[in-house]
Amino acid sequence: MSYLKNENGEIIVDAIxxxxxxxxxxxxxxxxxxxxxxxxxEIDYSLYNTNNTLGSAYYxxxxxxxxxxxxxxxxxxxxxxxxxxxxxGAISTISSLKVAYPSVFNTGIPLKNVPYAISPQLDxxxxxxxxxxxxxxxxxxxxxxxxxxxxxxxxIGDTNQMIQTRxxxxxxxxxxxxxxxxxxxxxxxxxxxxxxxxxxxxTYTVSITAFGPVSANRYSFQILVPGLYASENQVVLxx
Numbered sequence: 001m002s003y004l005k006n007e008n009g010e011i012i013v014d015a016i017x018x019x020x021x022x023x024x025x026x027x028x029x030x031x032x033x034x035x036x037x038x039x040x041x042e043i044d045y046s047l048y049n050t051n052n053t054l055g056s057a058y059y060x061x062x063x064x065x066x067x068x069x070x071x072x073x074x075x076x077x078x079x080x081x082x083x084x085x086x087x088x089g090a091i092s093t094i095s096s097l098k099v100a101y102p103s104v105f106n107t108g109i110p111l112k113n114v115p116y117a118i119s120p121q122l123d124x125x126x127x128x129x130x131x132x133x134x135x136x137x138x139x140x141x142x143x144x145x146x147x148x149x150x151x152x153x154x155x156i157g158d159t160n161q162m163i164q165t166r167x168x169x170x171x172x173x174x175x176x177x178x179x180x181x182x183x184x185x186x187x188x189x190x191x192x193x194x195x196x197x198x199x200x201x202x203t204y205t206v207s208i209t210a211f212g213p214v215s216a217n218r219y220s221f222q223i224l225v226p227g228l229y230a231s232e233n234q235v236v237l238x239x
Contacts, residue, residue, distance in 0.1 A: 014071045021170050022233075039079045054221045095122035097210050097219045108201075108226040109194050117151075118190040120208050120219070132212040133162050136167070136190050138183045139205045145196045146225075150187025162186050165211065192223065200227035 017025065025031055047062040054061075100119040103112060120134045138148050150166075152158050169184035190208075207220040 005102045016073055018073050024171075025123060030223060035117045037079060041079065042066060095124055095126060095210070095214055097121075097208065097217055098123055099208055099219045099221065101221060105223045107222065108224045112194040115191040115193045118192060118206070118208070120189065120210065122210060122214060126214050128213050129143075130156050131159075132210055132214050133165075133186060133188055134190070135165060135209050136187075137207045137215040138185075140183055141200050142198065145194065145198055147191070147195060148183055148185045148206075149191050149193075150185040151189045151191055153188040156188060162213070182227070196201045198225055199226050199229050200228070201225065203236060 005141040017031075041143045043063060043066060045063065047066075048060055049062065050056075050059050052061070098121050099118075100121065104117045105116070109116070118136070122129070122132065126132065134150075136148060136150070152162075166184075166186045166220060169186065173182065173184060192206075202225045204225070205220060206223060207218050209218045
């Protein structure tokens with residue numbers, strides 16, 4: 001959904017269903033919406049100009065005049081920069097999301113059946129960091145020959161919010177099957193394990209987002225898995 005403002009200053013609501021929404025409506029006959037999120041993907045905050053000679057009321061005039069995106073059917077291209085509220089002091093800080101992962105992800109995974117740790121972290125770390133968890137999304141267009149699992153911090157445990165998020169993501173996975181598959185994992189960190197080497201080189205894109213009492217941008221990186229075939233004419237069986 002998008003809010004558009006026309007030349008007369010009127011606010012127009014542009015709303016469409018996502019692919020998951022259409023799937024749910026066709027199967028259940030109703031959406032049953034219980035939550036919503038807001039984002040500001042189209043906003044460039046670097047345009048905020050404290051040197052505007054017209055005064056403080058005009059510091060953000062360039063931002064307010066930016067064109068607003070129309071509603072998009074997929075959250076893989078929108079809703080990447082979520083808004084939050086701090087009316088009750090729930091947000092302790094706005095943090096940068098950083099992710100530590102093995103360097104072999106960039107050059108190609110050399111071993112199978114070896115768990116590779118993926119460790120998200122917030123900088124600065126919020127005071128209520130125990131309530132923060134992460135969602136990893138892996139885009140896979142070639143079939144599954146790996147495991148992406150969420151790792152739960154034993155000192156924190158699996159919270160009700162994490163369990164609910166995991167259940168919702170399982171529904172989204174079932175909708176995505178047959179197109180470009182998306183695999184999700186929920187946890188405080190993650191583990192990626194290659195189960196077999198593919199015939200041809202594959203690249204998986206992983207995006208990690210922080211959830212809970214924190215605001216942070218999504219972090220994305222790629223996992224390179226070399227193929228066994230040097231060329232299409234070379235016959236090599238999967239290991």
